[in-house]
Amino acid sequence: MFEGEGLRALRDQTAIAGIGYAPFTKNSGRTPLSLALEAILAAARDAGISVDDIDGIATHHVNDSAAVHEVAAALGLGDVPWYHEEFGGGSRAPAVISQAALALAAGASRYAVVYRALNGRSGMRMGASGGGRAVPGAELQYQQPYGLLAPSQSYALGARMHMERYGTTSEQLGAVAVQQRAYAEKNQRALMRTPLTLADYLSSRMIADPFRLLDCCLETDGACALVLTTRARAADLAQPVVTVRGWASALGPDDLSKPGGDLTRTSASLVGPRLYAMAGIGPAEVDVAELYDAFSFSVLVQLEDFGFCAKGEGGPFVASGALTPDGTLPVNTHGGFLSEGYVHGLNHVAEAVSQLRGQAGQRQVAGAAVALCSAQPGYITGATSALMLARPS
């Protein structure tokens, strides 16, 4: 049920006033706490606030990061009246930001920091083993005896079904990786900056057929942080104002066990209508989309589920070059998780903020005023969330 009036009153009331990073690497040699602090200090500096102004802290993690109380203590914050910490990886970043937006609107916090910090490559790797993954609940028993353990395998089941049902091809999956790499070439933060051709893609080794290596996101050590405040306060801070125009979340029909049988539709199809309703705009008004790209297929299927093209048309849509700077919808303008780095979603939001401020340098999309940022879970029909960000006119 969408209780629209309460949410619509919050449209554009929250601003993302600061963004910060710790470097993306394969081996940070540092604790997640150290990475979190670097990103938070950078975000506060970017926003032009004092660290002492921070009175809200939120994160999400899968037991691979620094907890909010550790971050608060390390920052020397004696009293943090609002905090939020949830379990989850890819599905959560926009959802956590929406919780912060509610806290700011209610006056529970004035300047809230949202961070995600992890050693995703040198520490706990999402793609390497189910044995090390902190999967809650009982459902792993139905998968692990068969070696169905990593998100790459779970999403490959969806990709295969989509290929069989709609004729989606490997070349179309590759078109996502190739177009995103072209953005990463212009992004100094990106880990993968060498030019990529479709032939390179097709010759990369098979991981979880139909996924090749270059269908899969990077695994990255790093951190990203945002400073959120009210739109009114943000107007007095250092950066051009970027607002949260809307948000939506969904737990999805299931998590690991996938009753129902349709793996060609993500929970973005539930989130999209609510997101557009709160934001008061539709897909045609989105200038830039930063779509959760744990896999190339994740982008293709979300383009359908968020209504940028019809169901089943994601393949031809991406193959048309639509995701490029001159295309109908520039997507993952930092290179995404496939080429920039993978900190479970906040780097998508930070990139959208850069685009809407007009600070994205060589990869700036001209006139970008509205950006959609999405999440995706480790299992295709599980929880997800999304944000609409805007540069107020």
Added chain:
Amino acid sequence: MSGILAPQADLDSAPFWAALREHRLTVQRCDHCGRYRFPARPICPRCRSWGFSWSEVSGRGTVLSWVVSYHVTHPAFADQLPYPVLYVELAEQPGLTMYGNLRPADAPITSGMPVRALFEDHLTDAVTLVQWAPA
């Protein structure tokens, strides 16, 4: 076959694994509305009734999708690469699905392919897995 990554049964699922040890494939069936459900759950997701019976099913199904893994996600599978995992819909009810490996692992796979359950005993782990063969 070398050691497997053995399933960790819980109080809801223990009868499922116990029946597999006897080479019977069972799922829960709601006593009130007759709906089958798998994996094991305390109540019916349709009518929310608590009463259910473990019901033996035919072991016939069709392949909805599959993935062939070429990458080691856990050492237990290192000597099996590449190995296919099937996503199978049981004949008893649309949307009633299970995973399993294809046996033999190199059999051709097509979408909608009919399969039948077979029982694979892993004596060292005291576990029987349901696997799938072309029907």
